[in-house]
Each structure stands twice: as structure tokens, then as C-alpha cells.
Amino acid sequence: xxxxxxxxxxxxxxxxxxxxxxxxxxxxxxxxxxxxxxxxxxxxxxxxxxxxxxxxxxxxxxxxxxxxxxxxxxxxxxxxxxxxxxxxxxxxxxxxxxxxxxxxxxxxxxxxxxxxxxxxxxxxxxxxxxxxxxxxxxxxxxxxxxxxxxxxxxxxxxxxxxxxxxxxxxxxxxxxxxxxxxxxxxxxxxxxxxxxxxxxxxxxxxxxxxxxxxxxxxx
Numbered sequence: 432x433x434x435x436x437x438x439x440x441x442x443x444x445x446x447x448x449x450x451x452x453x454x455x456x457x458x459x460x461x462x463x464x465x466x467x468x469x470x471x472x473x474x475x476x477x478x479x480x481x482x483x484x485x486x487x488x489x490x491x492x493x494x495x496x497x498x499x500x501x502x503x504x505x506x507x508x509x510x511x512x513x514x515x516x517x518x519x520x521x522x523x524x525x526x527x528x529x530x531x532x533x534x535x536x537x538x539x540x541x542x543x544x545x546x547x548x549x550x551x552x553x554x555x556x557x558x559x560x561x562x563x564x565x566x567x568x569x570x571x572x573x574x575x576x577x578x579x580x581x582x583x584x585x586x587x588x589x590x591x592x593x594x595x596x597x598x599x600x601x602x603x604x605x606x607x608x609x610x611x612x613x614x615x616x617x618x619x620x621x622x623x624x625x626x627x628x629x630x631x632x633x634x635x636x637x638x639x640x641x642x643x644x645x646x647x648x649x650x
Contacts, residue, residue: 441468441585449478453523454512459530466589470581477586478536480526486533490594496616498534500525500598501583501608503541506548515555517633520624525598535592537583544568545577563635580604584611600642 445465452458462479469475486497502525508518525536543551550571557567565575587595587608594614597605598621605615625633636642 441466441589443589451526453526455523457523457527459526461536464586464590466586469585471579473540473582475540475582475586476538477590478538479590480534480536481530482533483535487591496594496596497592498529498532498598498619499537499587499592499595500529501537501539501580501604503539503544503578506542514626514628516629517624521621524622528598534595535587535590537586539578539583541578544575545579546571546573563631565635576603580607581611584608584613587613
């Protein structure tokens with residue numbers, strides 16, 4: 432496997448404590464970091480949850496790697512609770528699981544697998560006409576998944592986290608972070624958040640994106 436060099440190091444520009452409360456009442460606090468010099472110039476965030484500093488120290492001594500989730504922004508799912516995807520429940524799950532173990536939630540400004548909010552909604556209209564989520568992107572002249580995780584690798588490196596356990600069902604996140612020099616010691620699957628509204632979407636991710644989601648399409 433060819434390992435690409437990490438992009439030039441970035442710098443932390445802000446660290447601020449933010450109390451978090453989710454709609455179901457779950458509450459925690461996060462150390463929220465912003466950065467200068469990220470590869471794509473976007474305003475990504477890194478949230479340190481639980482005893483993340485202890486997790487880094489234990490990892491440096493040969494212990495378990497800190498739990499990390501790269502979570503792509505989803506306004507419809509994360510904010511409005513859309514059931515057309517599983518993004519909101521995955522975000523909620525990740526906050527609690529990472530908080531329990533200590534680690535990082537990377538909130539990446541890559542709406543719609545990188546195609547943007549309006550184009551994602553255009554893709555929804557095509558899905559309503561019968562295309563799956565990947566075919567809809569292509570029909571709009573976009574890639575099936577345009578996300579890039581170079582900035583995620585930069586943020587982890589800036590916080591001293593070269594080795595992680597990755598909370599994801601997506602093998603592409605593992606592959607890309609490894610290519611950018613992050614040692615993914617373990618891939619940890621999320622729960623399956625299936626509803627009648629997202630079953631077909633999740634089945635397409637499992638079938639075409641090779642996501643680790645044990646779900647079948649409805650007839």
C-alpha cells in the first residue's frame with residue numbers, strides 16, 4: 432500500500448469548552464478545536480469528548496487507541512432529524528460512545544458526501560424517481576462520494592493522535608486516513624439506525640459503498 436505524506440502541519444487557532452445537549456436529553460461537554468491551514472480551507476471542527484487527553488496518553492504508552500469518528504455534516508439529519516439517512520442517530524451515538532472511552536468527533540463540512548446541500552436535495556428528488564443515492568449523484572454530474580479526509584488527518588496529527596480506533600461503517604474513511612499517515616488500529620462499527628424511510632438508502636450504501644451495514648432493501 433502506498434502511503435501519501437501528510438499535508439503540512441496545521442495549527443490550533445481556538446480551543447473552547449461547549450456544553451452539549453441532544454434532543455433526547457443526553458448531555459456532555461466538548462473541547463471544541465478550530466484550526467488554521469487545513470488542506471481544503473474549510474471550517475471543520477474537532478470535538479474532544481470524555482477523557483481524550485488520558486486516551487492519548489494511554490495510546491502513547493501502547494494502550495488502546497482513542498476512539499475517533501469522522502462525521503460528515505448533514506444539515507437535514509443532524510439538525511432537522513430527517514429520517515432519509517442515519518446521520519443524526521450516528522452523531523448522537525458517536526457523542527456518547529466517544530465520551531465514554533475518550534477520543535474525538537471530527538465534524539467535517541462535507542454535506543451530501545461532498546456535493547453540497549442544494550445538490551443533495553436535488554439528488555433526493557432523483558431518488559424519489561427511482562435512482563439510488565449513488566446513481567442520483569452521477570446523474571447530476573457529480574461523484575458517488577466526493578469526500579476527502581486529508582483535513583481530518585491533519586486535525587488528528589495536530590492534536591497528537593497519529594493512532595486511532597475509527598468509529599465508522601465506511602471502509603473508504605479507513606483507507607483514506609491510512610493513506611494520509613494515520614494508523615487506524617481498529618475499525619469499530621456503529622449501530623444500525625434503520626427506518627422505513629432510510630432502508631433503501633442504507634441498503635445502497637452496503638451494496639455499492641461496501642459499508643458494514645447488515646440491512647436489505649425492501650422488495
